[in-house]
Each structure stands twice: as structure tokens, then as C-alpha cells.
Amino acid sequence: MYACICHAVSETDVELAVAGGADSIEAIGEATCAGTGCGSCHVVLEGLLDRVCGPVFVLETG
Numbered sequence: 001m002y003a004c005i006c007h008a009v010s011e012t013d014v015e016l017a018v019a020g021g022a023d024s025i026e027a028i029g030e031a032t033c034a035g036t037g038c039g040s041c042h043v044v045l046e047g048l049l050d051r052v053c054g055p056v057f058v059l060e061t062g
């Protein structure tokens with residue numbers, strides 16, 4: 001399934017980019033071109049970022 005129709009970028013391509021270090025919509029765009037057209041897929045890209053990266057928890061000690 002496409003994450004970005006404008007550039008025919010699949011969800012898998014985006015997940016691989018995120019796993020490879022793309023940690024923002026801009027970084028995903030640089031790696032795959034996804035999100036660099038009309039911008040309507042940004043919500044999908046944010047969902048994929050959350051799914052691959054998950055929530056970040058900060059453990060405070062002391």
C-alpha cells in the first residue's frame with residue numbers, strides 16, 4: 001500500500017527509511033521523496049513514524 005501517492009512510495013519504503021534513521025517528516029522526504037508533493041500524506045507518515053519508533057519514555061533516576 002502506498003504511503004505517498006504523489007511519489008508512489010510504499011509504507012515499507014517509509015518504514016525502512018525510519019528504521020534507517022529518518023526521524024521526521026522532512027527526513028523521510030529526503031530519504032524517499034514521500035511527503036514532498038501535495039503534503040496530504042503527512043498524517044500517514046506521522047503514523048508510520050509513531051509505529052516504527054514508538055513512544056519515547058524518559059526514565060528519571062535519583
Ligand code: FES
Binds near residue numbers: 006036037042
Ligand atoms: S500524497 Fe504524499 S506528497 Fe502528495
